[in-house]
Amino acid sequence: MKYKKKGVSNISIGDSVLIFDIETDGLNTETSLMKWFGAFSFKDNNYYFYTHDEKDQIQTLIDAHKVVVGYNSRDFDIPIMENNGYNFEYKIRIDLMRVLFDPLTRRSVRENIIKVNGKVLKDLLPNHKLKTLGEVLSLSVQKGDIDYKIFYKDEWDEKETSEILKYLYYDVRLTKELFEYFYKEFLPMKEFMSQSDQRKYNWFRTSTGSYTYKVICHKAGIEEEYAEKSKYKKYEGGFVSKPEIEVCKGKIYCLDFSSAYPHSFLMGNLYAHSCKCCKDDEKWHGNDMFKVNGKYCKKKPGKIEEVIKKLYLLRSEYKKNKDPREYALKVILNTLYGISGANIFKNVYSLTTAADCTLIARTMIKFARKKFEQAGYQLIYTDTDSVFLKDVYDDKGRIMKVRDEIIKEIGLSVPFPQETFSMGIDAEIKAIWFFRDYNDELKKKNYLYITSDDKVKIKGLPIIKSDCSKVSRKVMNQLSNEIIRRSDIKFPENYIKDIVYNILKDDITLVANFYKVKDLSQYKSNCIQAQISKEYGAGEHWLVPNKIKGNVGKSKKYCTVIEAAELDLEDLDLKKVWDTELCIFIDDWKHPLFTRRMERAEEKYQKKREQELQKFFDSDLFDSESVGFDISNEEYLKNEIELEME
DNA sequence: GCCTGGTGCATACC
DNA sequence: ACTGGTATGCACCAGGC
Numbered sequence: 001m002k003y004k005k006k007g008v009s010n011i012s013i014g015d016s017v018l019i020f021d022i023e024t025d026g027l028n029t030e031t032s033l034m035k036w037f038g039a040f041s042f043k044d045n046n047y048y049f050y051t052h053d054e055k056d057q058i059q060t061l062i063d064a065h066k067v068v069v070g071y072n073s074r075d076f077d078i079p080i081m082e083n084n085g086y087n088f089e090y091k092i093r094i095d096l097m098r099v100l101f102d103p104l105t106r107r108s109v110r111e112n113i114i115k116v117n118g119k120v121l122k123d124l125l126p127n128h129k130l131k132t133l134g135e136v137l138s139l140s141v142q143k144g145d146i147d148y149k150i151f152y153k154d155e156w157d158e159k160e161t162s163e164i165l166k167y168l169y170y171d172v173r174l175t176k177e178l179f180e181y182f183y184k185e186f187l188p189m190k191e192f193m194s195q196s197d198q199r200k201y202n203w204f205r206t207s208t209g210s211y212t213y214k215v216i217c218h219k220a221g222i223e224e225e226y227a228e229k230s231k232y233k234k235y236e237g238g239f240v241s242k243p244e245i246e247v248c249k250g251k252i253y254c255l256d257f258s259s260a261y262p263h264s265f266l267m268g269n270l271y272a273h274s275c276k277c278c279k280d281d282e283k284w285h286g287n288d289m290f291k292v293n294g295k296y297c298k299k300k301p302g303k304i305e306e307v308i309k310k311l312y313l314l315r316s317e318y319k320k321n322k323d324p325r326e327y328a329l330k331v332i333l334n335t336l337y338g339i340s341g342a343n344i345f346k347n348v349y350s351l352t353t354a355a356d357c358t359l360i361a362r363t364m365i366k367f368a369r370k371k372f373e374q375a376g377y378q379l380i381y382t383d384t385d386s387v388f389l390k391d392v393y394d395d396k397g398r399i400m401k402v403r404d405e406i407i408k409e410i411g412l413s414v415p416f417p418q419e420t421f422s423m424g425i426d427a428e429i430k431a432i433w434f435f436r437d438y439n440d441e442l443k444k445k446n447y448l449y450i451t452s453d454d455k456v457k458i459k460g461l462p463i464i465k466s467d468c469s470k471v472s473r474k475v476m477n478q479l480s481n482e483i484i485r486r487s488d489i490k491f492p493e494n495y496i497k498d499i500v501y502n503i504l505k506d507d508i509t510l511v512a513n514f515y516k517v518k519d520l521s522q523y524k525s526n527c528i529q530a531q532i533s534k535e536y537g538a539g540e541h542w543l544v545p546n547k548i549k550g551n552v553g554k555s556k557k558y559c560t561v562i563e564a565a566e567l568d569l570e571d572l573d574l575k576k577v578w579d580t581e582l583c584i585f586i587d588d589w590k591h592p593l594f595t596r597r598m599e600r601a602e603e604k605y606q607k608k609r610e611q612e613l614q615k616f617f618d619s620d621l622f623d624s625e626s627v628g629f630d631i632s633n634e635e636y637l638k639n640e641i642e643l644e645m646e
Numbered sequence: 647g648c649c650t651g652g653t654g655c656a657t658a659c660c
Numbered sequence: 661a662c663t664g665g666t667a668t669g670c671a672c673c674a675g676g677c
Contacts, residue, residue, distance in 0.1 A: 107662075202661095209663040229662065237665030238660060260660090261664095338663025345663075354664070384660045384666085437668080445659050445667050460658050462669075467656080513670095516656080525654055528671050554672070580669070 002057060003049040003165060007040055007173070011180050017042040018065035019176040022077050023168060025151045029079040035151045038168035040176045041065065047172060049165055052084075052154070059086060067092040067201065071130045071175050074098055092200055096178050097128060099205045106518060109207050113331065114185060123466060126540045130174060139177040142170035189328040192311075194218040212335040213345045219311075220303040227346040235341070235355040238384030239362040241369075243434035243442040248380055249487070251391035252429035252449070253399060257364060260385035261337040262308050263421045264360040267414035268292060270353045271340075272302030289413040290363050294352040298415040304348065305416075308336065312420060360414075361385060368406045368423070375402045381434070383445065386426060428452040431487050435461070435584055438593035448584065454484050462580045471503050471510040472581035479585060490587045500577070504569060509561040511572050512542040528553065536560065545573040 023036040037050045037058050043065070050058050062068065068088065070077045074095040078088055097103070100111040100121070114121040116136060124136050134141040146167045150160060182204060190203040192215045197203065202214060217224040257263065265271060269284065275297040282299075286292035301309070311329050318326035339345040341354035365382055372389050373379055377399070380388035391399060403423045411417035432449035434442045446460040458464050463472055478499055483489050503510060515529065519538040523530035531552045532541060543550070543558040548571050550559030556573050583589045 102662090105662075207662065210661050212663075213661090226661070234665075240660085240666060256660095335663055338665095341664045342662075344661075358665075386660080443668070460668075465657060465669090467670090523655085526672065527654055529655060531671095556671080576670085 002054065003047075005047040005049075005169065007045050007047050007176075009042060009045050009176075009180065011183050013042050013183070015042070015067050016065040017067040017069060017179070018062065019069045019172055019179055020062075020073070020077065021070060021168065021171045021175055022081065023151050023164065024080055027076075029076060030083065032080050032083075034080055034084045035154070036164060036168055038172040040172050047169060049168060051156075055085065062086065062088070062091070065091070067094060069094045069096060069175065069179050071095070071178070072097045072103075075103070094179075094201055094205060096175065096182065097130075099182055100133075101128060103128070106522070107207075109205070110182075110186075113208060130171070130178070133178060134174045137178070137181055139174055139181065140170070141174060142167070188323075188325040189331070191325070192219070192328060192332065208331050208335050209339050209342065209345070212332050213339050213348060215332055216304060216307060216336060216348060219307040222303065222347045225346045227343050227349070229344050233351065235351055235358070236362075237358050239365055239382065240384065240444045241379075241382040242444060243381045243447070244379050245434070246436070246442060247431070247433050248378075248390055249431040251394055252380065252388060252432055253391060253396075253425055254386055254388050254427040254429065255368075255399075255403065255423045256386035256426045257361070257368075258420065258422050258424055259312065259333060260361045260364065261357055262312060262333045263418055264357045264364075265308055265336070265353075266301070266305055266312075266418050267410075267416050267421065268356060268360055269296045269298065269302055269305055269416050270294065270356050270360075271304035271348070271350070272297035272300075273350060273353060275299075275302065284415045287413055289367070289410075290360055292356040292359060294350075294356050296415070301416060308333065309418075316420070364410055367410065371402060371406045371409075372399075377402075380432065381447065388429070388432065427457070433489055433584070436591060436594075438591045440591065440594045448489060450484065450487055456480060456483060461584060462576075463582075463584065466516075467514045468581055469511045469513055469577055471500060472577055474503055474510070475499050475582060475585070489585055491585050493586050493589075496582055496585055500582070501569075504572075508567060508569055508572060509542075509544055509564045511574060511577055512544045512561055512564070513558075513576065515541045515543055517541070528558075532558070545576065546571045547573055 018039055018041050020037065020039040022034045022038070024032040024034050026032040033052065035052050037048075037052075037054075039048045039061060040046070041048065041061070041064075048061055050061075068078075068091045072095060074093065074097075078093065082088065099109060100114075101108050108122055111122040111125065112120055116124055121136065125132060131141055133139075146163065150156070150164065156164060186204050189211065190198055193203050193211075194214070197214050197218070203211070206214065214224060216222070268290070273294050273296055277299050278297055280295055283295035284292075284298040285295045311332060315326055315329035315333065317323075318329065336348070337354065337357055340348050340350060340357070343349050361384065365385060365387060369379055369382060369387055372387065375398075376392060378390040378392055380390060382388070389399075407422055411421070427449070428451060429449045430452050432447060434447050437443050448456065448458045448461060450456055462468060463476055475496065479489075479491070482491075515532050517529040517533045517538055520530060520533040523533065532543065535551050536543075542561050543552065544561060544564040544567070545553075545556050545558055546564065546567055548557065549563055549567060550557040552558040556575075559567075579592060583591075
């Protein structure tokens, strides 16, 4: 019995692609029997549905296609069908689940480069079920499920058949739409690959690292060889400065190098370490400015450098024309540095090259800092390829002149200066804040700023991390208008407290923290994630930190939102909400650990003072004139703190 | 008992 | 077929006093 249904497709593919899905009587791939087979063919835009007794027709349909596509088909559908006597030899097999992530290694493959409404797909997915994916990507998802008992038999009446067909149709259609989504999303990556990789859909399903390696090898004419994965040495990366000040208001600019790492490669010719056109002692081995470790050809750009340059220029053009292929080139250019530090990518791998790439970038940004400082600008912060500075002269043109000087001087110190290399303005800011840790030191990679056009940008702060409580997020949203209106983020403690308790009054479970945990077997310690996995299973959980309820946690306890229904406000543990999430908005806030340390030092000082005093009273010197201490209280406290911090 | 430092894990920045 | 280092925060745990 064959059912056929006309469908439509919004993409045109040259290949014969078959989308398929099966229904079985169980989940065990060794023993399960396939009961139904559903498919969509891009050859004729038809859906096909068969029962298990139409084996020849199913095989004929498969044979008529070059590419077969399923969801979790690599570990489920195909093994079962093979055990049921079907043949998938020589088929190009695409498992759409594995396009996103690999369930075996639990690594993301492409879910972290797909964006939905500005957010990364990975962060939007609570799990990797096909239905969830359909919902997040706004595809046609059928509501409701089927009772799987229906597949425990071999024949179905008209009503059952209709139910199964409807169910299977929606699943095939969802898989088809997902394929179409990925196809459109990744097609811009296709043309940079070799013919063979294009044919095998490697532009569609490889990790970004593998993709980049394949493209670079193809374009540069290098063998695409792989090495055994091994533990390799680490090397120094980007330079991150401590923030120079806590708050800065006024005209502030964030300047950053355009594609710092690709330009490091180009300007230092860092992949041309084993050229045969010159001897070792004729090569570039750095200078006073760039103390590189490797030796690089200075006669002509290497093969990989030629490719980088070509792709960089092409990207600039695509970017100007809003061509979607711009993104593919961005991925390649940004990933190349990463794979040059991973030994499996044998023929681009070079620790010296990777380390010299970061060294050049570190040197450049430190040089820029020095130059701006010498020119009278106040440095604020630096991370890898960017520098924040205050425009004390209120003269953008002057900054640009200093910038040009920096670029020019860098160009004079490298063997292959690049015209495309520059520094751009990444942000125009009117106020920026940094925050203190428990040692009262300003933290790196954590800041908040307001741009000249009144946009609030937050980097790294706990309040934007995925585990942040909803109550803190709500508070932030309530404050945001006020923050922009006043150009200030600090409020009196009681003001924030009122907002928090007003929110918690209605729902105490909003203090819950978000946890995404793996299967228990994946943990080798009794860490909190392992405890959560053991108690509530792998997956995503909102857990309420509290003092009395729950089997997770030893000092602090965690229970589910449902279990928390019995808790009172006083039972909650609000430490994270106050001391890490909301403290950034509170006037004159000090970390409690730091405060306690100060108090202890004060106590110690008082004790010592009493002792000294006593000693003094007990001594013969009581009558003499040498009364008092040689250092002040503040000085003493400072010394104590420094001693403790060592 | 309290504090400290090391470690594993998760997640952000570049 | 598997991109890198830098950094913070949380909780656990062992070891010192």
